[in-house]
Amino acid sequence: MSAPAPSDEQRAEADETAVANGQKSQESPQQQRLEQLEIAELVSRDAEVRTHEQAHAAVGGVYAGAPTYTFTRGPDGKRYAVGGEVSIDVSAVPNDPEATLRKMEIVLRAALAPAEPSAQDLRVAAQAQAQMTQARVELAEQQRSEAAENRPQRAEETAQDELSVENPSAAEQAASALPSLELYRRLGGADSTGPLIDLRA
Structure with a gap:
């Protein structure tokens, strides 16, 4: 049983892949190394950007928004974050x-x-x-x-x-200011007919 013939779309995709592979194979080893270096730099930058913005967001808590990123496409066709920001309420x-x-x-x-x-x-x-x-x-x-x-x-x-x-009431002050009359009462009640003592020498 024979396989069905590929559609026009499948043939176009295969052609594009073949062209891309052909271009890759035509690239010099130096070009391939440069691409690998560029990809390595993009991977490093992506990690740095994401770590940076996530630090802002984590510490900022409720006052910080979610990180947003700016991307670029690398030679391998992948997207890498090359910039980012976190909004924060000041x-x-x-x-x-x-x-x-x-x-x-x-x-x-x-x-x-x-x-x-x-x-x-x-x-x-x-x-x-x-x-x-x-x-x-x-x-x-x-x-x-x-x-x-x-x-x-x-x-x-x-x-x-x-x-x-420090300042007692007026009644307490008046009471404490009056002299004690007890001594006078005793003297007044003493018998005036008692013996007298001559204090002359």
Whole structure:
């Protein structure tokens, strides 16, 4: 039983493959080595890019997006990542400098997470540090404001405590200021007809 004849499409594919193989076989050993070197560089770059962007994403957590990559096709027909980026949220938390400070600490660590941060990574790190400085200023102002609001109340409570401890009530003061009359009562009740003692020499 004979095999069916190949279709036009199959013949075209076979021709293309034969041409490609023919070109490969016609390439000099030097050209083949150059292609192998290029592929090796693309493989290395792909691994480096992916590791770099995944470090940003892993440390950035909820503030970082998923990595996106720019690809190029190598001589072997495969696609290799040659660039990439991770979006990261560097906005302040509204009306909460303490939360902003915590967030920017994570953003800063995410920006500097790769072994070799890029110029853009360093710009993001500088922006996070600026946000942290601003958040510290706002936090200090907030704490001063709260302390100022609480100061009169605390001073009043302290004054009342001192008054109750150091200054007894007016009735207690008056009672303690009166001299004791017990001595006079005893003297007044003494018998005036008793013997008198002459103190003259």
